[in-house]
Amino acid sequence: xxxxxxxxxxxxxxxxxxxxxxxxxxxDGIALHVAQGKQTRVTHLESGALILARRLGPRWxxxxxxxxxxxxxxxxxxxxxxxxxxxxxxxxxxxxxxGVKSDAFAWxxxxxxxLIGRLPLAHEHIKEx
Amino acid sequence: xxxxxxxxxxxxxGIGGFLEVGSIATAAEAGxxxxxxxxxxxxxxxxxxIFLVEMTGRLAAISKHAxxxxxxxxxxxxxxxxxxxxxxxxxxxVIGAEIGGVCLALKFMTGxxxxxxxxxxxxxxxxxxxxxxxxxxxxxxxxxxxxxIAFVVAAVKMHPDVHAALRGLVPSSPHQDAAHYWYIAxxxxxxxxxxxxxxxxxxxxIEDKWGEDSLGANRITAVLGMSFGAVMSMAVxxxxxxxxxxxxxxxxxxxxxxxxxxxxxxxxxxxxxAATLGVCCFGAAMExxxxxxxxxAQTLGWNWGENKxxxxxxxxxMTYVIMLLLGGTLLLTGIDPLKLTMLAMxxxxxxxxLIVLPFVLLLNDQxxxxxxxxxxxxxxxxxxxxxxxxxxxxxxxxxxxxxGG
Amino acid sequence: xxxxxxxxQKCRTEGLTPLLWGxxxxxxxxPNQRPDPRSARHMHCVDLMRRLWAIAIAFTLACSKQDDSxxxxxxxxxxxxTLQLVADARLKNEVRKGFALKTIxxxxxxxxxxxxxxxxxxxxxxxxxxxxxxxxxxxxxRASIAKARGELVR
Numbered sequence: 001x002x003x004x005x006x007x008x009x010x011x012x013x014x015x016x017x018x019x020x021x022x023x024x025x026x027x028d029g030i031a032l033h034v035a036q037g038k039q040t041r042v043t044h045l046e047s048g049a050l051i052l053a054r055r056l057g058p059r060w061x062x063x064x065x066x067x068x069x070x071x072x073x074x075x076x077x078x079x080x081x082x083x084x085x086x087x088x089x090x091x092x093x094x095x096x097x098x099g100v101k102s103d104a105f106a107w108x109x110x111x112x113x114x115l116i117g118r119l120p121l122a123h124e125h126i127k128e129x
Numbered sequence: 130x131x132x133x134x135x136x137x138x139x140x141x142x143g144i145g146g147f148l149e150v151g152s153i154a155t156a157a158e159a160g161x162x163x164x165x166x167x168x169x170x171x172x173x174x175x176x177x178x179i180f181l182v183e184m185t186g187r188l189a190a191i192s193k194h195a196x197x198x199x200x201x202x203x204x205x206x207x208x209x210x211x212x213x214x215x216x217x218x219x220x221x222x223v224i225g226a227e228i229g230g231v232c233l234a235l236k237f238m239t240g241x242x243x244x245x246x247x248x249x250x251x252x253x254x255x256x257x258x259x260x261x262x263x264x265x266x267x268x269x270x271x272x273x274x275x276x277x278i279a280f281v282v283a284a285v286k287m288h289p290d291v292h293a294a295l296r297g298l299v300p301s302s303p304h305q306d307a308a309h310y311w312y313i314a315x316x317x318x319x320x321x322x323x324x325x326x327x328x329x330x331x332x333x334x335i336e337d338k339w340g341e342d343s344l345g346a347n348r349i350t351a352v353l354g355m356s357f358g359a360v361m362s363m364a365v366x367x368x369x370x371x372x373x374x375x376x377x378x379x380x381x382x383x384x385x386x387x388x389x390x391x392x393x394x395x396x397x398x399x400x401x402x403a404a405t406l407g408v409c410c411f412g413a414a415m416e417x418x419x420x421x422x423x424x425x426a427q428t429l430g431w432n433w434g435e436n437k438x439x440x441x442x443x444x445x446x447m448t449y450v451i452m453l454l455l456g457g458t459l460l461l462t463g464i465d466p467l468k469l470t471m472l473a474m475x476x477x478x479x480x481x482x483l484i485v486l487p488f489v490l491l492l493n494d495q496x497x498x499x500x501x502x503x504x505x506x507x508x509x510x511x512x513x514x515x516x517x518x519x520x521x522x523x524x525x526x527x528x529x530x531x532x533g534g
Numbered sequence: 535x536x537x538x539x540x541x542x543q544k545c546r547t548e549g550l551t552p553l554l555w556g557x558x559x560x561x562x563x564x565p566n567q568r569p570d571p572r573s574a575r576h577m578h579c580v581d582l583m584r585r586l587w588a589i590a591i592a593f594t595l596a597c598s599k600q601d602d603s604x605x606x607x608x609x610x611x612x613x614x615x616t617l618q619l620v621a622d623a624r625l626k627n628e629v630r631k632g633f634a635l636k637t638i639x640x641x642x643x644x645x646x647x648x649x650x651x652x653x654x655x656x657x658x659x660x661x662x663x664x665x666x667x668x669x670x671x672x673x674x675x676r677a678s679i680a681k682a683r684g685e686l687v688r
């Protein structure tokens with residue numbers, strides 16, 4: 001891994017990929033720890049509609065907050081990945097996490113359980129696994 | 130052998146996938162109103178499309194990222210959200226128009242109204258995407274779409290004035306109806322340089338696991354496939370120029386466009402027109418639905434893939450289901466598919482600069498394409514396309530008001 | 535992240551060192567502070583948009599639009615020729631009855647919509663002939679189809 005990063009160019013908006021090469025979303029935000037007189041540190045990579053909406057403006061953030069509060073299925077509306085979990089960087093950012101068990105897949109599971117999975121042929125073997 | 134088949138199928142995809150409800154309507158209207166004078170618009174749009182499609186394939190093969198992916202990563206979400214949102218809105222209209230095209234084809238053959246066919250056609254399109262693989266979708270629509278060769282046969286049979294047609298390849302100013310002329314020209318460019326083609330082509334390249342060894346096949350597919358497709362589109366224009374223009378028939382309704390094959394092909398004329406329209410629009414509806422799902426999934430970082438089972442990427446599957454539902458619902462309102470497609474093409478033209486601009490950046494970024502960056506010709510064409518798209522974007526809405534139906 | 539500015543300084547995070555280039559940091563700044571709308575760049579963009587709209591409006595005015603009566607005249611010629619073509623094709627059995635009827639229906643629908651805005655005797659006459667053609671096609675009466683086709687030419 002590189003020693004130096006341009007946070008916006010190299011990390012922000014890049015693809016998060018789990019240990020089994022599944023897509024977990026984009027890096028929508030980067031959490032920094034800022035302390036007076038000390039080095040600023042990247043602590044987490046963040047993903048989620050709330051973070052995205054914040055980047056568009058306060059009105060969009062309020063709408064996203066309302067939607068996630070009343071209709072969200074994740075335990076936490078923001079999916080946070082500690083920097084320590086990053087294993088490889090590049091165009092994609094690889095993290096040492098099982099995506100299927102993480103909160104990033106909450107909507108996938110919910111849609112599969114309640115809608116998509118109930119339609120005929122959703123689990124059929126015509127296609128790849 | 131495998132490479133040959135890959136190229137052959139790609140070329141066939143270009144033929145079968147080029148025509149759809151918008152391109153048939155605009156080509157027919159162009160030929161009916163201005164004879165051969167707008168052939169240059171199809172040629173110009175195709176040249177731009179060839180370069181952009183080749184770049185899309187190259188980006189996908191080298192970086193394993195499609196355009197929507199790369200745009201978000203390179204230019205950020207606040208930029209990406211604008212063209213993506215606009216494309217979603219336009220694509221709902223396009224899907225409605227394409228479903229309408231299939232319904233029109235069935236109406237021509239059965240006499241049963243468009244609205245009656247809307248739900249069964251939408252369901253059939255959904256089922257094909259849901260249960261089929263990308264190869265099946267591409268192969269089936271491509272091979273069936275070869276019915277569009279009927280336009281070439283008809284055009285040749287009617288002995289067009291070749292010199293006049295060749296003169297039509299040179300841009301010219303109209304003697305009358307300037308607003309209508311430029312309105313159709315813009316419509317042709319909007320129908321030809323369709324953003325959904327880049328998303329579909331690039332994502333398909335990734336699903337087919339293209340690599341650096343696929344760059345040659347990509348180039349051949351882009352050039353030959355799009356060129357053959359353009360020939361089909363030009364054949365529609367020539368047929369309209371020979372059948373509709375001498376009789377002063379304008380294409381106000383699709384029933385009038387459907388007449389273009391009858392003088393040359395007799396009893397086969399209408400069935401072949403309906404078959405071409407139906408198959409091409411069916412394929413286009415699937416392509417646009419999938420393209421929107423690809424684009425959304427890639428922008429937001431979801432799992433995606435037409436070759437994967439729907440339960441494995443539920444959000445991707447949900448996206449194309451919603452798009453089909455919205456497009457089908459639009460048709461149930463009774464809106465004329467022809468008017469819907471003309472509006473969709475005009476709006477496509479408005480957002481085109483935002484679609485083309487990233488190509489200038491991404492295809493010169495070695496992070497994505499390594500040493501396979503654009504050459505001077507490629508960059509020149511993209512910049513010219515960007516300037517053209519910007520001009521088209523400014524004049525489209527006034528032309529829609531002044532020169533439209 | 536957005537709305538902050540950072541000083542050029544090295545940041546350390548658990549063995550990795552992300553380096554922030556070209557930014558200055560002030561943690562007291564309001565993270566939601568918006569750029570001054572009166573900045574020179576903003577005014578330049580507004581000015582550019584105004585010029586683009588002026589070009590668009592000038593272009594609109596330069597391309598004159600057909601008036602309704604001219605549009606109706608062209609429509610009458612177009613639908614008259616369309617119905618002739620369809621009548622000929624029906625007589626040769628090149629099109630199905632259903633298609634011929636739908637085309638006649640489309641013609642009448644389009645002409646009636648346009649005559650709601652502008653009246654024209656030719657349009658009224660054409661709608662009448664279209665009705666006769668429709669009856670002839672429904673009845674599969676070839677003689678009547680030919681007669682109605684003849685009336686379209688006049």
